[in-house]
Amino acid sequence: MYLTKEVKKDIFKKYGGNENNTGATEAQIALFTHRINHLTGHLKNNQKDFNTERSLVRLVGKRRSLLDYLKKKDIAKYRELIKDLNIRK
Template sequence: MMSQKNKNAKIFLEFGKNISNCGSTEVQIALITSRIKSLRMHFKFNNKDHSSKRGLLCMVSKRKKLLNYLKKKSLTKYINITNKLSIRR
């Protein structure tokens, strides 16, 4: 099992092109998607955890806003990242 720091470094390299590029839109979307996937596993066993569900909804909303921004800014990057992360458009 990988630590969160290693997962984040892997995401920085894959979507940000280097380890220090952690603020780009693509990296932020990938990080939020990673956290959403881990929370989905959490909810399989803890379906009554309502405070975490609220956090999940906030993350989904933030990712949607970032995706809309990226779509306006660069449609090709938007299409690439949605395909890589298997995000519904």
């Protein structure tokens, strides 16, 4: 399993402030980025897995909408987050 409880707690602790703050926008974006990276690696080995490809596209769309929200809300946090997670605009 690629996403264990410990990995989730670390992500939420680093980006959400503490491990119980799972609703923070930054924490959700970081979790989506982790999942997107995993699915991208999976699709490199399994090009014909169209269900995973569709899930990946939907996940990227969700992350994009959260990034747009964060950009409107706080541009400094947005810039810091995309630099830290190595997301290109």
